[in-house]
Amino acid sequence: NAGVTQTPKFRVLKTGQSMTLLCAQDMNHEYMYWYRQDPGMGLRLIHYSVGEGTTAKGEVPDGYNVSRLKKQNFLLGLESAAPSQTSVYFCASSPPGNVYNEQFFGPGTRLTVL
Amino acid sequence: LAKTTQPISMDSYEGQEVNITCSHNNIATNDYITWYQQFPSQGPRFIIQGYKTKVTNEVASLFIPADRKSSTLSLPRVSLSDTAVYYCLVGDTGRRALTFGSGTRLQVQP
Numbered sequence: 001n002a003g004v005t006q007t008p009k010f011r012v013l014k015t016g017q018s019m020t021l022l023c024a025q026d027m028n029h030e031y032m033y034w035y036r037q038d039p040g041m042g043l044r045l046i047h048y049s050v051g052e053g054t055t056a057k058g059e060v061p062d063g064y065n066v067s068r069l070k071k072q073n074f075l076l077g078l079e080s081a082a083p084s085q086t087s088v089y090f091c092a093s094s095p096p097g098n099v100y101n102e103q104f105f106g107p108g109t110r111l112t113v114l
Numbered sequence: 115l116a117k118t119t120q121p122i123s124m125d126s127y128e129g130q131e132v133n134i135t136c137s138h139n140n141i142a143t144n145d146y147i148t149w150y151q152q153f154p155s156q157g158p159r160f161i162i163q164g165y166k167t168k169v170t171n172e173v174a175s176l177f178i179p180a181d182r183k184s185s186t187l188s189l190p191r192v193s194l195s196d197t198a199v200y201y202c203l204v205g206d207t208g209r210r211a212l213t214f215g216s217g218t219r220l221q222v223q224p
Contacts, residue, residue, distance in 0.1 A: 004157075035214075042201060042214030043158065059213075090157045103212060105157025 002026050004106035006091050012112045013081045021076040021109050023091030030096040032074040033058075033103065034066060036087040043090060049074055050096075081113045118202045123219040132189045134218050136202030139183050147178060147185045150201045152217070158201060162187070189220075197222045 007022040023032065030051050035043040035058075045058030049068040063085060065077045074093075078085060091106040119137040126132045138147070146165050150158040162169055164176040164185070175188040189196055199217040 033212075040216070042216050043212070044214070045212070092157065102160040103158075105159070108155070108157055 004091055004093055004104050006089075006106040006109050008109060009107070010110045012114065013078075014114050015082060017081050018077070018079050019081065019111075020078075021089055021091075021111075023074045023076070023093075023106060024072055025074075025091075025093040025104070026072065027093060027095075027104065028071070029093035029104070030071070031094045032068065033092045033094075034064070034074065034076045035090045035092065036060065036085075037090060037108075038087050046076065046089075081111075083113045085111065086113045087111060118204055118215050120200075120202050120215065120218045122216065123221070125221050125223065126192055127223050128193055129191050132192050132196070132220060132222075134187045134189075134200055134202075134220070135184055136187070136204075137184045138202070138204045141182050141204055145182075145204050147176065147182075148203045148205075148212075149174070149176065149187050150203065150212075150214075152199045152201065154198075158214075161200075192220075192222045194222050194224060196220065 004025045033048040034046040037043045044060050046060055046064050047055055047058050047066040049055045052071045055066045055068055067075045089109045092103040094103045146163055148163040149161045151161050152158040162171055162174050162176045164178050166178050169176045177186045199219050201214050201217040203212055
């Protein structure tokens with residue numbers, strides 16, 4: 001099992017450019033999440049999904065869009081990148097039920113917006 | 115949503131026991147207490163979860179007093195590889211996502 005994988009690992013964008021971050025999990029988990037982590041801070045939830053075809057906003061959703069067309073994939077899109085979106089992005093997944101069931105995190109994507 | 119307060123940083127030496135206390139005065143009846151560990155350049159990793167009294171697994175112990183207004187994560191005989199940030203999270207079973215604070219940065223010295 002690869003667990004949770006994220007593509008790409010690093011990316012540099014110019015202000016106004018767009019990009020999509022891909023998260024994939026092979027654990028057949030229903031729930032998937034996107035977080036961002038700024039230097040010295042904890043993680044903040046951007047969007048999440050409780051199943052294929054469904055998404056919901058988290059704590060800091062502005063400037064991001066997501067899609068969950070397949071159960072194993074969760075995409076995070078930046079339509080027009082801004083320097084404030086420079087961060088490390090983590091994807092996670094978890095089985096259904098109690099949200100405090102263990103969440104499994106990917107290795108992260110380090111994004112820099114110039 | 116119960117707010118958590120934990121020390122910003124702690125230092126220890128190899129072989130010592132480390133106790134990290136988290137305050138959560140507004141914890142609700144349905145809330146569980148969960149701890150995650152994050153190494154540099156990695157995503158967080160679940161360590162332990164509890165509701166009351168004491169929980170122990172192969173990695174750590176979690177002590178929760180009767181009033182549940184605080185909890186203590188205990189790491190026995192730490193090693194250099196335990197250097198990480200430790201997050202205390204509190205939440206009910208109905209929530210769909212985790213809320214992370216700033217965590218406690220543990221530095222283990224040789």
